[in-house]
Amino acid sequence: MSKITFSRGGVHPHDNKLARECRIEVLPLPPVMYVSMAQHLGAPAKPIVAPGDFVKAGQVIAEPGGFISAFVHSPVSGTVKSVAPRKDLAGNPVMHVEIAVEGDVWMDGIDLSDTLVTALPEDRDAVLAKIKECGIVGLGGATFPTHVKLAPPPGKTAECLIINGTECEPFLTSDYRIMVERPREILVGAAIMQNVLGGCRCVIGIEENKPEAIAIMKKAIKELGYEKRMKVAVLKKRYPQGGEKQLIDAVMRRQVRSGGLPIDVGAVVQNAGTALAVYEAVQKNKPLVTNVLTVTGKSLPESRQHNYLFRIGMPLSYIIEQAGGAPEGAVKLVSGGPMMGKAVSNPDAATVKGSSSLLYLDAADTMRKSASSCIRCGRCADACPMGLEPFLLNRLAKVSDMDGLEANAVQDCIECGCCLYSCPANIPLLDNIRVAKGQVLGIIRARAAAKKQ
Amino acid sequence: MRDVLIALAPAEILSVLVYGWSELLVLAVGITSCVLLEWAITKWMLRKPSTIGDLSAAVTGLLLVMNVPSSTPWWIVVIGSIVAIGIAKMSFGGIGQNIFNPAITARVFLLVSFPRQLTDWSVSQGFIHATDAISGATLLGVYGEGGMEALTAIGYPENHKMFMDIGGSAGEISAALLLLGFIYLLIRKVVKPWIPLSIIGTVFVVSTIFYFVNPEVYTGPVFNLLTGGVLLGAFFMATDYVTSPMSTLGGVIYGIGIGVILMMIRYFGSYPEGVSFAILIMNCFVPLFNRWFHQKKFGRA
Amino acid sequence: MTSVIVWTIVILSCLGLILAIILFLVAKKFKVEEDPRIDEIEKALPGANCGGCGYAGCRAFASSAVAAPNLDAHFCPVGGNEVMKKVAAVLGIEIAEKAPQIAVLRCNGSCTNRPRTNVYDGLQSCRVKAQLYSGDTLCPYGCLGCGDCVAACQFGAISMNPETLLPEIDETKCTACGACVRACPRKLLELRAKGPRGMREYVACSNRDKGPDARKACKASCIGCGMCFKTCTHGAIVLENNLAYIDFSKCKLCRECEAVCPTGAIHGVNFPKELDKAAVKERIAKRKEAEK
CATH class of the missing domain: 3.40.50.11540 (NADH-ubiquinone oxidoreductase 51kDa subunit)
Incomplete structure (x- = not known):
């Protein structure tokens, strides 16, 4: 084989x-369920239920908020208690529909x-x-x-x-x-x-x-x-x-x-x-x-x-x-x-x-173990599945060299963490690169938007 | 770094056995002074957490010891450590920041400052009896002084077994043990073979060409590969992470550069040996190579 | 022997002379004509090159100031009015004085007020931490405590208090250059008027969650109850997204809001006397009575 x-x-x-x-x-089933409106990539879904509504399991409770978005369905039958922001697992507020579970009736x-x-x-x-x-x-x-x-x-x-x-x-x-x-x-x-x-x-x-x-x-x-x-x-x-x-x-x-x-x-x-x-x-x-x-x-x-x-x-x-x-x-x-x-x-x-x-x-x-100096052993570059040079991106990110970062393809990073995993000096490579990638992607998007106009 | 120490150990142990107490003294002084110096500099001058735990100072010390003759006075070794750690390494900001290989910088400094002591190949009695090949002068030294005729006069090549006791600096004693150490590093995936291969390949090609042009004047490829510090330099010093290029292509060009410069010095220079100079010169180009050559990125062919 | 020394001196002198002539000619040929006032203004500026004025450095500020019709868009926060007067004098114009400003931290989530709910062991950088998650407390708006502002301050005016884990601003050193304001990913630092003799009132909280959530996250949070808004007789308080904000241009420093705030989110600093909450509350009650 x-x-x-x-x-x-x-x-x-x-x-x-x-x-x-x-x-x-x-x-x-738990007594209460919280259904997030942002559980897919793209625009958050728009809730179409209001507090007090009775919903069945499998019923649509939110519609797509854009082309790249998705329907959201009620996972249980019960009464909608509230439609309000609630913290997601990272602690950031996101719109949720709260449903008090009553029985298990499906559409x-x-x-x-x-x-x-x-x-x-x-x-x-x-x-x-x-x-x-x-x-x-x-x-x-x-x-x-x-x-x-x-x-x-x-x-x-x-x-x-x-x-x-x-x-x-x-x-x-x-x-x-x-x-x-x-x-x-x-x-x-x-x-x-x-x-x-x-x-x-x-x-x-x-x-x-x-x-x-x-x-x-x-x-x-x-x-x-x-x-x-x-x-x-x-x-x-x-x-x-x-x-x-x-x-x-x-x-x-x-x-x-x-x-x-x-x-x-x-x-x-x-x-x-x-x-x-x-x-x-x-x-x-x-x-x-x-x-x-x-x-x-x-x-x-x-x-x-x-x-x-x-x-x-x-x-x-x-x-x-x-x-x-x-x-x-x-x-x-x-x-x-x-x-x-x-x-x-x-x-x-x-x-x-x-x-x-x-x-x-x-x-x-x-x-995390405490980080020591980079000795350019190149293990991060060997480990990077996208062929990037994380040690270089990390250095460029520290001095905020956005042109250098873009030229060295920071935007191609898939954030897989191989560089961080392979670094013998425990340098927090991905943390810096992720921030830099966000900034560079922002610059690229802004440039594309300016071109369109 | 521990792997590098392990890889260098067999050759150094043999050299202690062959050269005896004098080599043991040089070894002890070299490593202790390098480590102590780094500790002192980080503590009192840079006021940073100590970096001796990463063993890089010990590696520098060991390489320095292997690059000088066993008869070197202890105070010269201490000066070498000061140059290696104090000037070549810590003044650039410590590990990872230096442009030049610390051990080689120190060796070159000592060679030009104390030429007599650094080419004193006289041998003390070792712990084991060495064969007759360890004489007062290295083969390269003989060639540098008197050319091919002088070499033939001392009985080259018949009387010299190339893979054991070649003579010269402490670390150059055995090509076989250096190779063993390098294979260990390859297996442990500490280094990649491209830089040593390109150095050895270049030395081989250049000396073959010259040898065929005129074997009366120029030494042959086997002689050039196995004498002096080619193997020690190619395996352990040109492959230093900090001072070698990161990309494969950069590494190959770097290796070819070292090979060519080293052969030019050997054939035409006033020094009998050119590995250290060649590596130092090519060290200068490393930042440039790192800027020019990058590895191939996914989806950007 | 003597001839060697003599020749060395002669050759070196000649070399020096020739190089000096070349330098002179080059300097003359490539001389850039510049407004002499730029140099004068630059001399008057503090020379910290902090960028607080919005220009790349003091020289950039000076050349821009020379070209500008007036100095409305130019203010050196570090040098303040004194330096600006000098700059104006160089340019031969008059300028109005600006109220001095100071950086203020709009968070009071110290360890005692805002319990840590998890441990962060990633890179010690607020920017990185903010991108990862809401932080090691339940407040997604508060200080992350990694000290990006400390690193950004060129004047050593900000230091981390190891007990509260909040940055503290040294009023004597702060020049209101705004570097910390730009560095904070949570936008917690604000440049506010320093106030008469340093006295000022501000809401030391940026939590926009609803009251119960904010309260759960931090004892000293603004819960958006509106007590201060209802009490203020000067219309200085704005209540938006469950968060009060004091407009310093309207604030008369009566400290009534501070007295009525149930969580202590409103801070008054540099007042000569400690606030007597009971007395102020009584005063408010009497006024309300009279209004009825």
Whole structure:
């Protein structure tokens, strides 16, 4: 079996998939849910409910706020208590709809059964509309609205749909679990997207450290008779394999140009979780109101590692409580993986569509060591999957040399953290580079806006 | 840095065994004075947290010791440490800021200031009996003085085993052990092979050309590779992170530059050996190479 | 031997002479004609090149001032009125005096007032911290405490108080150049009129959350209750987004707002006497009674 990977950079952190054997459990409903209006990339959604309204599970409670935006649905049935700003997990105020849970009544027409529906719909536009109506966004982390990605601009055609099952971040196991437990649903979802994109080829990329998932997916392809339309690609274990540009490079041997989109090289990448959400939306008429989240960490005993099916909008504190509280020895709670996840400063925050994990890190793994001088060993440059020179960008950022930063492509940074991970001097490279990237992107946007006028 | 110390250890241990107490004294003085000096400078002059924990001062001290003869008086070694740590390293702002390799700067300083002591290859009795090859003068020295004829007169090449006890500075004693150390560094992924390879390749090509033009006057490639500090310099000093280019292309050009300059000095210069000068000269170009050559960026072909 | 010395001296002297002539000619040929007043103004300026005036440095300020029709857009915050008078004298015009200003921190989230809810161990830079999250307290508006303002101040006027973890401004050193105002990612520092004998009133809070949230985050926060707004008889207080703001051009320093503020978010500094809250409250009550 030939294993493929992306062409440059990358690091090999220990994968620590501690919750890999934990079956997906369904969490009971909390008394109150908080549904964020900004759980996707792009403009926040506009709430269309008012306090006092009764909503059913699966009912639209907010409409897209722009072209790149998404519908938001009520995950539960109950009464809207308030529509007001509430702090997200980083502590910044975001508009939320607060719903007091009453029973569990779903909208009519939503199929909650487990029966597999394999008949693929014919009408492309109807499928796209359904995906949009159901509020599907990319569940790999960026939460980009899926219907936008599935409708390439005129003149561009998709040659390859890549289903991202790499889950290259250490600790995370939610994608792995759905691939093991619901492989056929994912494949039908992939086939639907494949048809929407005009019948391009389809590759399911899975890293070699998940042999069970590879075997199960291969078996499911045979069972469904999909051998001709899709195949599984086994990828080497290497971070950040799940990065969109890196995955395209690994699977198709093509590099997305700086500032370009995957569709420029004929690629569309969708996460395995997104494929499942598409299946549920198109075949079962179920909007995106649930997702799978891993609760894990080295300080948790094996019995307390979990993969939960949660309703989007459950407060993190509720999930923490259901999982038995914070373990001793943990000093940091992270939402997402240890490389790119965000530290949770506000445990009262609500889960969003992109929530993939609650990770407890202990002091040895997370606390920064004091930085020493750069000796230009070049490990950061070797590790950078985008071929940048983090040591140089860091130096330019410190003196605010915006022209130098732009010339050295700080805007290409994918913030994967490989430089920080590889630096033997513990220099906070990414912290400086991230700020500089924001500033340079601002300058580029301002220049583009000035050109238009 | 610990890996560099480990990699240098076999050659230095052999040289202690061969040269005896005098080398042990030089070694002790060299490393202690470098480390103490760095500690003192950070404490009293820069008032910064000490950086001796990163072992870079120890590496500088060891390299300096390996670059001078075992018969060097201890006070010259101390002066060398002051130049290496005080002038070449700390006055630029400490580790990571220096333009020139500290150990080489110190060696060159000592060589031009104390030429007699620094080319005194007289040998004291060591802990193990060395073969007859360790004589009063290095092969390069003989060649520099009297050309090819003088070399033939002392029985080159028949009487000289090239991979053991070549003679010269302490660290140049064994090409085989230096190679071993370098392979260790490669395996540990501490250094990349491009700079040493390009230096060795250039030395090989240049000396081959000259040797074929006139073998009566010019020494051959094997002689040039295995004598003097080529291997020590190429493996351990030209690859110093701080003073070598970061990109592969820059590194290759840097290596070629060192190789050419070193062969020119050997063939035409007044010094018998040119590795230190070559590396110092090419050190000057490193900031320029770092500005010119960058690694290939993703999606910007 | 003597001839060597003599020759050395002769050659060096000649070399020196030739180089001097070349330098002279070059200086003459490439001489740039400049308004002499620029030099004079630059001499009058403090020479800190702090950029507080909005120009790149003192020289840039001087050349811009010479070209400008009047000095309305030019003010050196460091030198103040005294220096500006000198500048005006050089240009031969008159200028009006400006009230001296000082930087003020609009946050009072000290450790005791605003409990830390998490630990930040990233880069010690407010700019980086602000981009990552709302900070190590529940207040997403307050001071981040990494000292970007301290680093920005060229005059050593700002220092971090290790007990409160808030920056403190030394009134004797602050020149109101505005560097700290630009450095703060939370826009907590404000240049305000220094006030008569340094007396001034200001709201030491920037929290725009609703009352209960603000109160939960910090004991000394402005909860937007409007007590000060209702009390003020000079119309100096603006209440917007759950946050009060005192307009210093209208404030008469009566200190009534400070007395009625339930959280102590309003600060009065440099007053000769300590505020007797009870007395002021009584006074307000009597006035209200009379109004009825």
